[in-house]
Amino acid sequence: MDLLEELAGRLGALGVSLGEADGPGLAGALERAEQHIKNHCNLSRVPEALKWAWIDLAAADYLWARGAAAGEKGEEGAGAFERAVKSVQEGDTTVTFLTREEGGTTPEARLEGLVSQLREGALEQLLPFRRLKW
Template sequence: MDGILDRVLQRLASFGCTAPDEWAVQFCIEKVENHIKNQINRTEIPAELTEVWVDRTCGGDLSAAYASGKLDLESLDLTNAVQSVSEGDTSVTFATDASDSARLSVLISSLLTAGEEDLLCFRKLRW
């Protein structure tokens, strides 16, 4: 899909990650691409799953950078990190009193699992 690298870099910049390792980002793009293709049993990712692909790639890149100590927590904008979301009567709780590390953990977790229900919509059965 054209422009996926630019979209991922823009999404990372929206979190305050302005200088990611482009090789690592490209690796995450390919890793998430293969994972999504395996999950939906298709050879191409439908355009409707682009945002899922971008978010999961960002989650993978942030997770790897944090685990390797290459992520500067001070530069990230974690002020709007969500602590929990409820669907019935829609409730969103922001993690205002959590540490930056805890907020980052929540952000990474939500990005890595983004769009799970969307993947199911595009899944083809295997015979």
């Protein structure tokens, strides 16, 4: 199985539905993740042992880009972010939003958490592969 299929499988396991139009975005995410690993570790190629770190970095990049693009377009779904409203008062217009402590986890916050978890886990795996640059 090639990396593109592995990435699609990883995103599918995270509950992301993909279509034919997502192919270029996935390929771009894999290329950016590969370049990040090479630059971070000062390597000319990505070792086989970093395959899953590569896939997780690409998944984080793809999810972040997809969420940002959908949020900018004002679309419903994975990237459309709304803040959880605690109360609305109409006279003189007051809107109070829930905080995270009050259970106000928004789709944006959940996406940020997932992306952060994917990135941090992958970056920890890169540490033993770093080489000094002279």
